Amino acid sequence: MQFFGGSEISPSPPVPTASGNNAHMMYVFNRNGVCLLYKEWNRPLHTLNPQQDHKLMFGLLFSLKSLTAKMDPTNADKGNLGVPQLPGQGCSFHSFRTNTYKLSFMETPSGIKIILVTHPKTGDLRESLKYIYGLYVEYVVKNPIYSPGSPIKSELFNTALDQYVRSIS
């Protein structure tokens, strides 16, 4: 699977599909399950406290990845359920939709997981997630003061992200 098609460092953002603000929240996790970023724009319902919410989200994604790798109909050799998959190994899902929200997911080869929860009628956000990863690389990874594995506190990143997400939804 080719991860980065273009050779530019920061490709131009994908064209927005609709206007209005229908992004609910966003999570960024690293490969160990540490929540590096949680942003909330519109979340009327909170069922759990933040720590439990992050753990539940990470657990859900971990299990769904395991499930999709196992259920893959085009791959004859599958590992057992519950065995942790390396990023990129086996079939992985990129989004799921319920009647009230749509969750778009992307995992990079380094194990960074980006999750965006939006309105259920949202289209395919894979390109947008790649662009958000580009923002993460530019503002967070390339910041010499940032220590990997710690929560992201960069103001520039937050502003750029906010601006971009409001424009896509």
Add this chain to the structure above:
Amino acid sequence: MAAIYSLYIINKSGGLIFYKDCGTKGRMDTNDSLRVASLWHSMHAISQQLSPVNGCSGIELLQADTFDLHCFQSLPGTKFFVVCEPGTPHMKSLLRYIYELYTDYVLKNPFY
């Protein structure tokens, strides 16, 4: 040509009651299909907990790289889900039709 790979029916407590494989490579054995069904049941429930708004009834469509999974949950809690090729249309109406067949042939059978 085969657009549908497999069909699962699970009861309201998560147990697999029907599994039909129509052409996946590497068929799953019974144990695996049972595990997959109960895992899906739990994921469906957890996804309702993580909803940002009220009234979530669980995952209806899961899109992966090589397949799509459509799920339909009936009122008593029986879940019907089908694994198909990405972009296969009309899966929702197919699942409702299968639900109708299920109610006609299975539930109305006095020996079931």
